[in-house]
Amino acid sequence: MSSEQPLVELPALNDSTFLAWDDDSGPGHSAALDFVVPEDGDYYLGVAGALSSAGVVTSGDYRLLLGFDNPAVLDATGAIPNGAQIAVQDEQVLGTPGRIQEYTGSLSTDKPAATLKLYDFDPGEELTFFVEATSGDLKPVLLLRDYAGKPVRVTNVQGSTSLASLDYIFPEGCEAYTLSVVAAKIDGQQTTGDFRLLAGVDDP
Numbered sequence: 041m042s043s044e045q046p047l048v049e050l051p052a053l054n055d056s057t058f059l060a061w062d063d064d065s066g067p068g069h070s071a072a073l074d075f076v077v078p079e080d081g082d083y084y085l086g087v088a089g090a091l092s093s094a095g096v097v098t099s100g101d102y103r104l105l106l107g108f109d110n111p112a113v114l115d116a117t118g119a120i121p122n123g124a125q126i127a128v129q130d131e132q133v134l135g136t137p138g139r140i141q142e143y144t145g146s147l148s149t150d151k152p153a154a155t156l157k158l159y160d161f162d163p164g165e166e167l168t169f170f171v172e173a174t175s176g177d178l179k180p181v182l183l184l185r186d187y188a189g190k191p192v193r194v195t196n197v198q199g200s201t202s203l204a205s206l207d208y209i210f211p212e213g214c215e216a217y218t219l220s221v222v223a224a225k226i227d228g229q230q231t232t233g234d235f236r237l238l239a240g241v242d243d244p
Contacts (some may be wrong), residue, residue: 060073066115107119139243143238145237147178147221152230153222156218156219166210167209168206173203174234177226180235182195184208
């Protein structure tokens with residue numbers, strides 16, 4: 041999810057989420073990661089499809105090569121698997137992790153709404169939003185629209201609270217959805233202030 045440049049925002053999000061990550065630094069579009077273990081403990085390695093320029097998560101088969109103290113693994117040249125057990129697959133931990141993003145903004149009498157374009161989603165994925173006012177007297181309304189601009193979910197429409205949440209499971213045709221954060225009016229007066237929005241996919 042992003043208002044302008046989602047692919048530009050992803051590196052900063054990854055930096056704040058993972059100990060180390062990589063995309064495309066190996067041969068072609070492959071990923072290559074070098075990580076010096078700082079201390080004893082359990083570490084988890086995840087493999088996920090990257091976002092395309094259209095904001096769609098890519099998919100397909102992959103081959104994963106792991107090695108200890110062997111730089112040849114980084115470009116897959118001269119690195120021959122020898123049966124060493126470095127990692128075990130744990131479906132409970134590494135199955136399909138949820139995706140969460142934070143967005144902050146401000147609403148005023150001149151700008152009473154902020155509309156965010158959403159990535160395309162697969163049928164059956166669950167999208168959850170939580171918004172809270174962080175300043176002023178803002179009472180935020182959440183409005184989810186489909187590709188045609190038709191509202192499919194709305195919450196806190198009366199502006200009764202300073203926070204709101206909604207969830208939506210996508211049917212077929214999950215492209216070009218938008219989410220609007222709208223400042224409610226109370227007794228005809230426009231509420232204003234800053235807000236913080238959390239968006240999660242398959243992570244209620």
